[in-house]
Amino acid sequence: MVDPRRTSSAQWAERWLGLNVGSDIALANAVAREILAAGLQNREFIENATSGFEEFRAHVQKYTLEHAEKTCGVPAETIRELAHGYARAGRAQICWTLGITEHRNGVDNVLALINLALLTGHVGRYGSGLNPLRGQNNVQGGGDMGALPDRLPGFQHVENDELRGKFERAWGVKIPAQRGWHLSGMFDAMERGQLKALYVIGENPAHSESDQHRTQKLLEGLDILVVQDTLMTRTAEMAEVVFPAAAGWCESDGTVTNSERRVQRVRKALAPPAGVRDDIEILCALARAMGKDLGQPSAEELWNELRALSPMHAGMSYARLANAQGLQWPCYDETHPGEQYLHGRLWERPVIGPLAPFSCVEDVPPADALDEEYPVRLTTGRRLDSYNTGVQSSRYASPGRREETLDISAEDGKAWGVVEGERVRVLSRRGAVEAPVRFDAGLRAGLAFLTFHFPEQVATNELTVDAVDPKSGTSEFKATAVRIEKISGAAKG
Amino acid sequence: MSVQKAPDLKNPLPRGPLPVFPPERMAKTIEITLDGRKVTVAEGTTLLEAARSAGIDTPTLCFLETLTPVNVCRICVVEVEGSRALVPACSRKAEAGMAVRTDSERVRLSRRLVLELLASSVDVSTAPQIQEYMRRYGAKPERFGAAGHAETVAQPVKIDNELYVRDYAKCILCYKCVEACGVDAQNTFAIAVAGRGFGARISTEYNVPLPDSACVYCGNCIGVCPTGALMFRSEHGMRKAGDWDETRQTRTDTICPYCGVGCTLTVHTQDEKIVKVTSPLEQPITRGNLCIKGRFGWEWINQK
Numbered sequence: 001m002v003d004p005r006r007t008s009s010a011q012w013a014e015r016w017l018g019l020n021v022g023s024d025i026a027l028a029n030a031v032a033r034e035i036l037a038a039g040l041q042n043r044e045f046i047e048n049a050t051s052g053f054e055e056f057r058a059h060v061q062k063y064t065l066e067h068a069e070k071t072c073g074v075p076a077e078t079i080r081e082l083a084h085g086y087a088r089a090g091r092a093q094i095c096w097t098l099g100i101t102e103h104r105n106g107v108d109n110v111l112a113l114i115n116l117a118l119l120t121g122h123v124g125r126y127g128s129g130l131n132p133l134r135g136q137n138n139v140q141g142g143g144d145m146g147a148l149p150d151r152l153p154g155f156q157h158v159e160n161d162e163l164r165g166k167f168e169r170a171w172g173v174k175i176p177a178q179r180g181w182h183l184s185g186m187f188d189a190m191e192r193g194q195l196k197a198l199y200v201i202g203e204n205p206a207h208s209e210s211d212q213h214r215t216q217k218l219l220e221g222l223d224i225l226v227v228q229d230t231l232m233t234r235t236a237e238m239a240e241v242v243f244p245a246a247a248g249w250c251e252s253d254g255t256v257t258n259s260e261r262r263v264q265r266v267r268k269a270l271a272p273p274a275g276v277r278d279d280i281e282i283l284c285a286l287a288r289a290m291g292k293d294l295g296q297p298s299a300e301e302l303w304n305e306l307r308a309l310s311p312m313h314a315g316m317s318y319a320r321l322a323n324a325q326g327l328q329w330p331c332y333d334e335t336h337p338g339e340q341y342l343h344g345r346l347w348e349r350p351v352i353g354p355l356a357p358f359s360c361v362e363d364v365p366p367a368d369a370l371d372e373e374y375p376v377r378l379t380t381g382r383r384l385d386s387y388n389t390g391v392q393s394s395r396y397a398s399p400g401r402r403e404e405t406l407d408i409s410a411e412d413g414k415a416w417g418v419v420e421g422e423r424v425r426v427l428s429r430r431g432a433v434e435a436p437v438r439f440d441a442g443l444r445a446g447l448a449f450l451t452f453h454f455p456e457q458v459a460t461n462e463l464t465v466d467a468v469d470p471k472s473g474t475s476e477f478k479a480t481a482v483r484i485e486k487i488s489g490a491a492k493g
Numbered sequence: 494m495s496v497q498k499a500p501d502l503k504n505p506l507p508r509g510p511l512p513v514f515p516p517e518r519m520a521k522t523i524e525i526t527l528d529g530r531k532v533t534v535a536e537g538t539t540l541l542e543a544a545r546s547a548g549i550d551t552p553t554l555c556f557l558e559t560l561t562p563v564n565v566c567r568i569c570v571v572e573v574e575g576s577r578a579l580v581p582a583c584s585r586k587a588e589a590g591m592a593v594r595t596d597s598e599r600v601r602l603s604r605r606l607v608l609e610l611l612a613s614s615v616d617v618s619t620a621p622q623i624q625e626y627m628r629r630y631g632a633k634p635e636r637f638g639a640a641g642h643a644e645t646v647a648q649p650v651k652i653d654n655e656l657y658v659r660d661y662a663k664c665i666l667c668y669k670c671v672e673a674c675g676v677d678a679q680n681t682f683a684i685a686v687a688g689r690g691f692g693a694r695i696s697t698e699y700n701v702p703l704p705d706s707a708c709v710y711c712g713n714c715i716g717v718c719p720t721g722a723l724m725f726r727s728e729h730g731m732r733k734a735g736d737w738d739e740t741r742q743t744r745t746d747t748i749c750p751y752c753g754v755g756c757t758l759t760v761h762t763q764d765e766k767i768v769k770v771t772s773p774l775e776q777p778i779t780r781g782n783l784c785i786k787g788r789f790g791w792e793w794i795n796q797k
Contacts, residue, residue: 012680126514134753157503231793247794249750250760250767256748258755258778269745269760270767270794311505324779326755332508353507365509384709385785387751393786395793397655399704400785 002027002082003099004379006442015081018444019072020367021377022103022479028112029081029363030068033060035119040087045121049346050354055117056358063363071363087120091127097135098381102478104367107471118356124343136388137249141257144329145306145407146311149473150179154310170309171428182211184466190218199226199470201492202245206235207389207455210475211430211466222356228282231391243282246272252279253299255321257329260340263316264326265416308425315476366479367467374429374481376412378448380460404458405438405448408484413439416484425485426450430486431462448482500527511642517543523589528596538572540582540593551628552604554719555667556583560677563668566608568626571595579603601630608632613643618662619721619732623665644691650729653702656710656789657760658729663722666693668724670714678782684714712788716771716781725769738763746773749787754778756787766795 001013002024010016019027036057046053065076086092094117100109110117110132111456117123117130126161134140152175156163164175179188187209188196198219209215210229219225221239227239246252251272257263270319277285280302284294297305300318307314312330320334321327328337345352370377382388385398406426420423423436426448435450435458443449452460467476520535527547532545539562544551555566562584570579574592579600587593594600608627612634617623626632637643650660666686674684683706687696697706715723724732731737742763749756757776761769772787774781 126512136753137748137750137755139753139772156505160503163505213705247750249747249758250745250791250794256755258748259753260778262755262778264748264755266747267745269743269747269762270765325757325775332507337511340512340514343509344512345507348510352509362610385790387786387790392750392793393790396790397792398785398789399654399656399710400708 003441004377004447005381010442015078017072017074017078017082020073021379021447022476023072023363024100024103024109024364025105025112025361026063026068026071027074027079028109028116028359029060029063030065030072030079031086032056032112032115032248033063034065034080034083034121035087036060037233038087040084040120042121045346046119048349049121049471050118050358051355052358052360056360059360086116089122091125092120092122093127093129093131094122095131095133097133097383099478100130101472102474102476104467104469104476105361105364106194106469106474108359108361108364114356115358115361116378118358123356124341124346126341129341129343132259135382136389137258138256140259140261141255141263142402144257144263144310149182149185152309153306154312156310161430167309170305176222184468184473184475185465187215187218190221196223196314197223197226198222200230200235200239201228202230202248204229204233204235204389204391205411206233206238207336207452207459207461209466210461210477212455212459212461213431214466228279229391230276231395233389233391243286244276245282246278247278248279251276255299255303258326261328262326262338263313263329265318265321270304301398323365366481367476368429368465368479368481370481374427374483375428376408376482376484378426378428378447378450378463378482379478380450380452380480383451383453386451388453390453404435404439404451404454404460406435406458407438407440407443408483409445409447410418410439410441410445411445412448413482415439415445418484418486423487425483425487426482428465428480428482431459431464433458433462449485519742521722523587525587525590526592528594534587538587540573540580540585540587540591540595541569543593544571544582544595551582551595552629553583554623554665555669557669557717557774559681559774559782560672560717563672566665566667569601570600572597589731599750604742605630605731609634609636611665613637614645615665615720616645616647616660616776617665617720619663619724620665620719639648642664646691648692651702652726652729654704654710654726656726656785657712657715658724658726659703660722660724660729661694663720664695665720666695667719667724669719670695671712673717673782674708678713679709679711681711682709683709696797710785710789711783712785714780715788728769731763731768737768749783751784751786751790756783758783758787760791767791 001010002017002019003010004018004021006016006018015405028053065079070081094113103109104362114130122128125132152158152167158164158179168175186195206216225239226241227236228243228245229236230245236242249266250269253268254266255263256266285298287294311332314344315331315333315336316327327341331338346356387393418437420439423434423435425432425434450460464477464480520537522533524533524538525532532543534549541551551569553569556562564581564584565584569582569584572594573580588697608630647662649687650658653659671684684695685696686693688694728737742761745760747758747760749758756779757772759771759773760767770791772783
């Protein structure tokens with residue numbers, strides 16, 4: 001388990017590597033170097049299935065165990081054990097989530113992990129692989145359906161003329177031939193005055209985006225904001241037009257795709273309240289009002305249209321999805337079983353398709369640097385009984401739920417003269433919030449933790465930095481420099 | 494070696510081979526006699542599995558496919574030729590040449606006695622499975638004393654949190670909740686069996702209320718409880734008010750709205766309200782297990 005916090009999962013791990021926030025590449029490159037130094041790489045796989053190995057080997061030479069120990073704060077011996085254990089395992093997976101991706105170099109973090117799988121051949125085989133754990137029930141499905149700036153449904157690239165042409169013929173419209181903006185790019189475009197109208201479906205960016213002051217100012221500056229959601233979120237409160245929508249999981253029919261690419265059916269169990277309509281109905285009514293009649297398609301009819309256009313979904317009829325309890329894409333036809341793991345092509349000799357490239361990525365510290373004024377590293381995350389900005393999860397009673405707390409180590413509490421339960425002010429370079437302190441034995445000195453589940457209580461994203469990974473458009477939610485002040489007295493810590 | 498550029502993401506990757514799975518270990522098969530019939534089963538098969546695959550309905554209370562057998566309820570006992578005592582079918586493995594009787598008079602008597610002992614001391618009013626077994630075996634719990642005379646486990650229901658109640662007057666000590674809270678599912682270890690003999694009971698550490706215990710409110714204990722001793726607070730309240738009516742309820746399978754695991758939720762609705770959420774054991778992803786959000790995090794739907 002590699003995590004700056006000793007989480008409850010870490011307590012179950014055989015080893016816990018409590019690395020410094022944002023030092024993931026220093027760790028991964030050191031693991032790679034150690035695997036090579038010990039001769040534990042999979043030579044056959046590297047030779048036949050990968051490219052760029054020699055350059056990579058030279059690149060990681062400077063990432064010694066000693067360097068990693070210094071940068072990551074993890075003992076060199078523990079990193080060595082990790083490298084040997086991973087390389088020698090019969091099957092090994094690397095699972096990660098937002099601690100890897102919510103950094104200004106999140107894509108590079110992922111590439112550094114991919115390097116390890118390529119070095120050892122722990123990819124494309126049963127029980128091995130690279131596994132980004134999805135945090136939301138349909139964030140994978142959103143991508144599957146083309147809710148990405150450069151992709152059409154089925155991950156078909158919009159800048160590929162042949163693929164785009166297929167959709168243009170099916171839909172009878174011209175599709176812009178260049179990719180659009182991702183989420184943070186859209187906010188930058190608002191700042192430049194290029195984006196003036198925004199239609200938000202099922203998201204609460206006023207609370208979920210980093211640097212909340214800036215986000216809300218930009219949303220307020222739009223000519224028109226339209227929000228379609230099941231509940232009156234903070235973003236919906238700011239909107240000129242709100243479309244009340246049925247809850248996708250129990251008032252509506254359709255599909256979602258989970259973390260293992262399994263497409264599953266969601267079914268309507270309840271009628272939505274009066275005046276609340278299904279997402280499809282809202283979109284079609286809006287199209288009609290704008291002069292285009294899309295009819296009144298059912299969820300299954302739309303799904304079948306998708307199957308006709310997206311080869312990876314072609315074999316997934318509603319009947320099969322129900323009988324098989326979901327199918328994992330790609331599923332090319334109605335006799336195809338779906339695929340439990342990907343990239344098996346890398347084990348064909350010769351490899352089918354392009355070789356898998358090693359990537360030479362460098363360790364880059366978080367954008368929001370620690371200094372004398374802001375000496376504490378704040379990282380953000382979730383707690384078990386709550387979820388994101390709390391739109392759904394704050395509306396049920398959870399016996400274990402506490403009000404939001406600033407979690408710190410007891411050592412820091414002692415050093416700063418604060419006690420548990422005491423309200424303190426947390427200041428970053430962008431904003432300040434107040435929260436009561438809780439001591440968490442899973443945190444060490446210099447590390448603090450907040451969630452963004454209770455934005456009305458503690459607006460955590462007023463603190464976070466909008467430094468963005470240019471490759472993914474994701475903000476560095478995981479690394480904010482803060483200072484903790486006693487509310488009653490002078491600045492401490 | 495020349496450095497090759499990254500694959501062009503604008504072009505789809507070609508189709509690869511289908512995933513390959515490790516070969517299933519071929520178990521040796523053995524022959525046993527079940528109620529006079531020759532049956533061939535794989536080595537390692539339990540007598541319960543053998544009986545069920547032969548279409549013989551063997552009753553169980555403490556057994557569940559997803560839990561390790563603990564052999565405590567003794568309702569599944571069968572007679573093995575040459576064995577002095579009856580054996581629990583849920584955990585006894587079939588052996589070559591074994592002759593098993595699943596419904597002999599001795600078996601029926603033993604099952605009837607177990608049911609009578611349980612029903613004379615425990616409130617089985619919300620345990621339809623036990624009631625069905627009692628009819629099947631002609632159990633007469635009143636043999637052990639009319640109501641009010643036999644010793645019982647009657648006690649006040651524990652309502653110490655917003656999500657579920659513990660009514661140990663209905664507990665048959667099958668251990669399923671303990672197993673689901675422990676290594677068989679949740680690894681939380683909030684509850685265990687305390688006390689001995691008739692005083693044995695399910696308890697949190699030092700018998701503290703749930704909110705002070707290690708409980709994380711996954712409700713996986715409710716999911717496995719065969720008697721309704723563990724019950725959603727919503728269901729408990731509706732039953733008390735006389736509003737609980739399963740004939741007016743609909744069950745719909747859908748997917749949890751929270752994280753990316755994709756657990757199946759069976760949503761139980763009555764009069765256009767969600768009254769509880771369960772998850773099917775056959776579901777391949779978490780085999781009936783949920784977390785607090787999936788099992789209880791739907792209250793906002795009813796508030797609208």
